[in-house]
Amino acid sequence: MKSINKFTITLPSRSYNEAFARSVVSSFVLQLDPTLDELSDIKTAVSEAVTNCIVHAYKDYIGKIYISAEIFSDNSVQVKIRDTGCGIPNVAEAMEPLYTTGGEDRAGLGFAVMQSFMDNLKVKSTIGKGTTVTMRKKISLRAGKNATL
């Protein structure tokens, strides 16, 4: 599968960057002419991953969030969101729906949303080194599609 286009950005883990991060990824994905539903799914998944970096990885300080997105020849997009924060002790447990260490106003559904709204989700984490979330979604091919790639 051939890589067609890619971008990388680095943002400080400030909560106001949640909106910026999802907007920038969704602008990039527009090149594949997604449906509004597909775009909304990607925006929501990105928002969850970036929020995890802010709330969990860099809980007590501001760190860097590395975001990259890559478009492939099969009309899919891969989004990678990486931090160099505290890491997740038990990834399987963290991915269980409703599991949270974020207090009573966090639903514990971040990974469940990513899993359900994207086609594929991979989480790699090392204690003290950080976490990388890799998500992939295939954008539908429609008749009369207006993709720019």
Add this chain to the structure above:
Amino acid sequence: MSVNIQNAGQVITAYISGEIDHHTARNIREQIDAEVELNQPTLLVLDFSDVTFMDSSGIGLVMGRYRILSKFGAELAIIGASPNIYKVLRLAGIEKLAKLKGRD
């Protein structure tokens, strides 16, 4: 993001507009909780008609308000959620906690 809260006796309606994420949820939560704690309604209606985006922070917002309302036997209703927002709410089984009415 903004919240416009209307109080009609026993029913408080919070009209939320804009995007609900971890950054904006805190402010929404504080405004609603202040009104709920002061007036102890029998029903809190969250009107999502003008919400353009919501991630799981919105679920946290709904679940947290449900917990507060349950303490004094009040109910929660959610109206006007778009299909995309409804999809996020359903992941958490919110329909078991609140009365849901989508966009017409």
